Amino acid sequence: MTSSETNPGPSTSTSSRRVRANGDGTVYQRKDGRWEAAGYVLAVGDTRKRVRVYGSTRKDALTKLTEKIATSNRGVPAPSAQGSVAAFLTYWLETVAVHRLRENTHTRYTACTRLYLIPGLGRKKLAKLTAKDVRTWLDQLRVTCQCCARGLDAAREQPQCCATGTCCRRWLSPLTLAYVHSVLKSALEHAVREEEIPRNVARNVRMGTPRPRRFEPLTTEEARALLTATDGHRLSALFELALRTGLRKGELLGLRWEDLDLTGGTASIRRTLQRTNSAGLTALPTKTHSSERRIALPTECLHSLEQHRERQAHERGAAGAAWKASGYVFTRPDGSPIEGATLTRHFNALLRRATLRRIRFHDLRHSAATLLLEQGVELVVIKELLGHAHIGVTATVYAHVRLRLQRDAIDLLSNALRNPVEPATRSENRDEQHLRAAPVR
Template identity: 45%
Template sequence: MAKRRANGEGTITKRKDGRYHAAAYVYRPDGTRTRKFVYGQTREEVADKLTEMQEMTRQGIPAASSTMAFGDYLTYWLAAIAPDRLKPSTLNSYEGLTRLYIRPALGKKRLNRLSPTDVRRFLTDFKSACLCCLRGADKERPKEKQTCCAAGRCCERRPSARTVQYIHAVLRSALQQAMREELIARNVARIVETPTVNRTEVRPLDAGEVKALLKVARPHRLYALWLLLISTGLRRGEALAVTWSDVDLSAGTLRVRRNVQRIRRELIFGTPKTTRSIRTVSLPRRCVQALAEHRETQEQERKIAGPKWKPAPGQPSGLIFTTSTGRVIDPRGLNRMLIILCRNAKVRRVRVHDLRHTCASLLLAQGVDARTIMETLGHSTITMTLDTYAHVMGTTLRAAADRMDDALGLDGGESDPEGESAA
């Protein structure tokens, strides 16, 4: 009589269809044990798979992948893992993309059954779908706002290429964490090619438009802010979070070390997104003078406000740019102010972020090198600077060609004598 195999050693059996299958007890990711089956065409193939499972079990490594729904895992990832690794604004964006688009389409899929084909098909369908109808899948929206295509009046709005790229980033990050926790064997989102994004051409203000805008902004109580944004290229959240302790007017420098952003209904102060964004910026003399005048104006406003001067909870003390009662300015409010200034200055309407582009284009026009511009703007890499402003570098490139003529000692009508003799 054959000796009975011990519990846990596994079994190999031939099926009626001629194939073989093996079974053994393995660990789940939560530490419990379950019986797992593997299949193959030959006994040797199945034996190898069985040996691999048993070796993982001996090492305490989970060999059974998670069968939880992908939507449930996303909820866990966003609540327990992502807050410690993402900036608040990024987390808020990921939560919205997950709730509106990813969970309705892929939420019911099993985590261990999610395939590259599922991800690729989802991204393809997402790119071509109506944006309002995609959002209509959100159960929290009122029924009358569920879809527009169903009513026969499609809005024809489609997700931007950048939104598609963000969706792919959420999938990739979530599944990568699932791999680290050994819930799945591979990250199927990494297998799918990242969607490409065609950069839109930056259209900054020219020198004439800048002068017209600053002339109109001169009587504005935040004139120093507008001049600072144009002169240094600070992001709006960075400029609104600068305190007087960050500025050295005698040395003409400003330290960028925090920003402010609106997350849902709150204004939250935090650190810039990258380490490159934490920087020291040199201030033009006009900025130094405007800031000195702004300090005097702020002191007068403080005296007039009296007890009404109350900074918001969590707000750093000594903010340079505040409301007339000492509270932090909502970054979104700057856009509305700029729209009015552009209208009064009779220049084309631009965003606050376009003032950052304007700063870079003005520096390029003055022959400032890309590396210095990168440090001024706080870009993470010089590649970002070159890619963003490649189309406005004509003046710099022309100047480089002229300098080469000077270095070679050749003018436009002079020929190379060595070239003539060689010919």
């Protein structure tokens, strides 16, 4: 046996190590103990650049590098701090936000980026973007007529705004401005996490708290009139359920018969029915984790749901082979799910026939919460019924108090000030006193 057979030497140990293929990048351990992986990926302008990622272990560093190379192989350029804000926003929407947002939310983010963010800040370098740039741009956007900025007036057959020399002053609402600001903050926050920029400059810009959209919920008399108007309507059970429980439109349309326990008088809210660009009308998870809940059903709703089930059975028999067994509680006459826009049209027609004032369907949810508040129901109970994530949301949205409740509170205080409490009568034992408190409603 030769010495080479007994001692393989360093050449054998080197050959046993796995060799990374060309294009897979390199990985090595730094002097500080961290692992660093480097490789070439696609950059803006059909060029390639070398990127470096770090991890506490060799596997972590390789995983991060593999993700960047895989994204590059799909033709998506990697963002660069030296690149523009527009390039990073495009990368963020196509590779990050698309996997973390609902499809409809992603569509709104994309529209917001296309209409406002890229035209306003797209040409600036990501690394050189400052809080002053963001604030100046938002202040300018606040007083920019959208007819002029987006060319809406020029596309009209008869111009009405800038082309006639008279600006219509079609400005963005404070809520829209706050939404644009939040989208920019979300994008830059991801740039910070990927170590593209050191800090999120959009967080240093104060927009103020926009006033919530004012809504006029139904009064008790109007709610009674609406319930009376629903008699005989094929969706009367839906309208009554919306007014008495405050369920969202998508939650109502997403109810299945398996979600209802008419014997126990409960309903399980597990999904919402919405239309998306890719899948059409489809069932999605509830808006938040707290929105998935179990609620108690009023006795009146139990009766109306029983009648609705009988009506649906007659419609199934009349449709015959054309019946579409979707399993939903509220369907079209052929059993297929109901579109949200279709329900809105039915609701508006119902309001016209009942000669009630025009409100949104979502205002039924606000009406249910407001009427419960007027009856003295605690906020925590209303929060559970509506499916809010935090009680602060319930308190903020329904902080308004009707004039009648304000009058009741003022009258209660006036009565207390006008009728002072009689002095406590002393018992024969001076150590004991009978305290008489003012009545509290």
